[in-house]
Amino acid sequence: MSLNLAQLANEAGSDKGDAVFHAHDYARLYAFLFEQFREREFAMLEIGLKRGGLDESKLRGRVEQEAPSIAMWRKYFPRAKIWGFDISDFSAVKMEGFTFIQGDAGSAQSLTKLHDALPPLRLLIDDGSHASYHQQLTLAHLFNRVAPGGFFVIEDIHVFNPMDADLPKVPRTISLLEQFLRTGKLESAAISPEQARFIEANTAQVFIHRSDKGGVNYWAPKMAVLQRKG
Numbered sequence: 001m002s003l004n005l006a007q008l009a010n011e012a013g014s015d016k017g018d019a020v021f022h023a024h025d026y027a028r029l030y031a032f033l034f035e036q037f038r039e040r041e042f043a044m045l046e047i048g049l050k051r052g053g054l055d056e057s058k059l060r061g062r063v064e065q066e067a068p069s070i071a072m073w074r075k076y077f078p079r080a081k082i083w084g085f086d087i088s089d090f091s092a093v094k095m096e097g098f099t100f101i102q103g104d105a106g107s108a109q110s111l112t113k114l115h116d117a118l119p120p121l122r123l124l125i126d127d128g129s130h131a132s133y134h135q136q137l138t139l140a141h142l143f144n145r146v147a148p149g150g151f152f153v154i155e156d157i158h159v160f161n162p163m164d165a166d167l168p169k170v171p172r173t174i175s176l177l178e179q180f181l182r183t184g185k186l187e188s189a190a191i192s193p194e195q196a197r198f199i200e201a202n203t204a205q206v207f208i209h210r211s212d213k214g215g216v217n218y219w220a221p222k223m224a225v226l227q228r229k230g
């Protein structure tokens, strides 16, 4: 039986639904894509587990007891093994089949450690800092952890995190992906030529979702789904 994912998001306090905080409404697309394997056994990862503002020094010292979107996924995917990654400490969050790894999506070393701890994933959702450099470093290091046919989702590619100004200069993620769609090429200082060739050769399709909330407003919520070739 299908479950209403937007409602689960709203109840859990995640803004992937249509009622809480930014109410991004991503759950509608997720249900459309993921319902087909909802009751299967598989592994997934979410990066970024609870809203906490943009101040990284505060996020680093934060200790959290709840992870809203993980609670949502736990209900929606009853048999999935779920990994969560965050710069804040969520080690107190205990849920059946949930494993937390603490780390920084702005550190290649941290992402390599995460990579090596993960099994092949059917689904990876990046809902971390939304800094373009972090999104692209994560894509570079973790795309090959997504199993053939699996999905790599980058949420909020429209966001400008002020932290980007102090990070290595890269294109905004929305521009990078629009160019990838046009040319088949990925060009970013966060992605090595070898990583770029791997992603280019192994991407079956890229979908850029522009929510109709906010109309043509450039700031309307946007996210991208890359599907790995099967």
Ligand SMILES: C[S@@+](CC[C@H](N)C(=O)[O-])C[C@H]1O[C@@H](n2cnc3c(N)ncnc32)[C@H](O)[C@@H]1O
Pocket (backbone or CB within 6 Å): 013, 014, 015, 016, 047, 048, 049, 050, 051, 052, 056, 059, 068, 069, 085, 086, 087, 088, 103, 104, 105, 106, 127, 128, 129, 134
């Ligand atoms: C938008 S919130 C996640 C919201 C959650 N997924 C939900 O739907 O309720 C962003 C998260 O990214 C985490 N984060 C911020 N910077 C990070 C970094 N450099 N590395 C890893 N996680 C980071 C924050 O601690 C925060 O938990």
